[in-house]
Amino acid sequence: WAKGDGRGRWAVYDPERSARDSAAAALAAGLPLALERDEFTVHYQPIVALSDGTVCAVEALVRWQHPRLGLLGPDRFIGLAEETGMIVPLGRWVLEQACRDGSRWAREYPDTPLVVSVNLAVRQVSDPGIVTAVGAVLRDTGLPPKLLQLELTESAVMATSGEPVRSLRRMAALGVRLAIDDFGTGYSNLAYLRRLPIHSLKLAGQFVESLRSGDPQALVDERIVDALVRLAHALDLSVTAEAVETGGQADRLRVLGCDTGQGRLFGAPVPAEEITARLGGRDRSTTSAAG
Numbered sequence: 001w002a003k004g005d006g007r008g009r010w011a012v013y014d015p016e017r018s019a020r021d022s023a024a025a026a027l028a029a030g031l032p033l034a035l036e037r038d039e040f041t042v043h044y045q046p047i048v049a050l051s052d053g054t055v056c057a058v059e060a061l062v063r064w065q066h067p068r069l070g071l072l073g074p075d076r077f078i079g080l081a082e083e084t085g086m087i088v089p090l091g092r093w094v095l096e097q098a099c100r101d102g103s104r105w106a107r108e109y110p111d112t113p114l115v116v117s118v119n120l121a122v123r124q125v126s127d128p129g130i131v132t133a134v135g136a137v138l139r140d141t142g143l144p145p146k147l148l149q150l151e152l153t154e155s156a157v158m159a160t161s162g163e164p165v166r167s168l169r170r171m172a173a174l175g176v177r178l179a180i181d182d183f184g185t186g187y188s189n190l191a192y193l194r195r196l197p198i199h200s201l202k203l204a205g206q207f208v209e210s211l212r213s214g215d216p217q218a219l220v221d222e223r224i225v226d227a228l229v230r231l232a233h234a235l236d237l238s239v240t241a242e243a244v245e246t247g248g249q250a251d252r253l254r255v256l257g258c259d260t261g262q263g264r265l266f267g268a269p270v271p272a273e274e275i276t277a278r279l280g281g282r283d284r285s286t287t288s289a290a291g
């Protein structure tokens, strides 16, 4: 029957839903072997300074090169990995891979330091071994701590109290940057900004979406972005806008004082080699990639 809906109703058997559930169960069951067989890969999306288009960071985004289903995006399997606990070893693998790539870029292109930004799931943040793990990965890969940023969602932050808060403080003490991901879409209990050493806010794409002329939603969203940027700057936090797709959006965000932007306008997530190629090219600006 329909579980947990609290209404005690018998659900009608729905073959489509049941197929979806068993497909998800099969994917979830395949996660441990996939990790063992090295089927995951990390793509990187540039984060650029809105003032001059310089790439200052990249976000690490995991993909699963599934032997039968092809390249799967994280929305297909991260939730499953969180439910099964596989997110802890998978997240650790992503962190290692990202720090290894970041360390190589830092060595080969010392004049153009790139911050590598890695997403942390709730389960990872509340894992008591997280600080030791981050410290070990930094030591093993040689990535300078200031070139690592960890992205936490508001729900991850809200789920932290006690020990996890100490973990986040200890990670900040290592010199690692902390960012709030999808800012403005979670519980937005701003109290955490007072008790956590956060360095930046990533404005959720939904506030960026309407920032183009002619959209009736634009005025409201402009005011929201304006207020959030002021809040961030008043607290000495930098602001990254997510899902920037058009030049018009980038122009508005720049006028509103956003520091950095990320989105298809500046480049989609790409394999590490493509970031390397871009760093090796003389032109580090995004003008040639955008379009």
Ligand code: C2E
Pocket: 045, 060, 061, 062, 073, 074, 075, 078, 091, 094, 119, 120, 121, 151, 181, 182, 205, 242, 243, 244, 245, 262, 263, 264, 265, 268, 269
């Ligand atoms: P996120 O951290 O908010 O990452 C940004 C998402 O926006 C990425 O989706 C990116 O591909 C997508 N995006 C890029 N440019 C544009 C654009 O111009 N417009 C729009 N609308 N979207 C754009 P992706 O790669 O599918 O990742 C989805 C989510 O999966 C991420 O959202 C993140 O929450 C999660 N995720 C990805 N990798 C990891 C990981 O290693 N660990 C954990 N815990 N979560 C991860």
Ligand code: MG
Pocket: 059, 119, 151, 181
């Ligand atoms: Mg993120």
Ligand code: MG
Pocket: 181, 182, 202, 204, 242
């Ligand atoms: Mg985000």
Ligand code: MG
Pocket: 181, 182
């Ligand atoms: Mg997200």
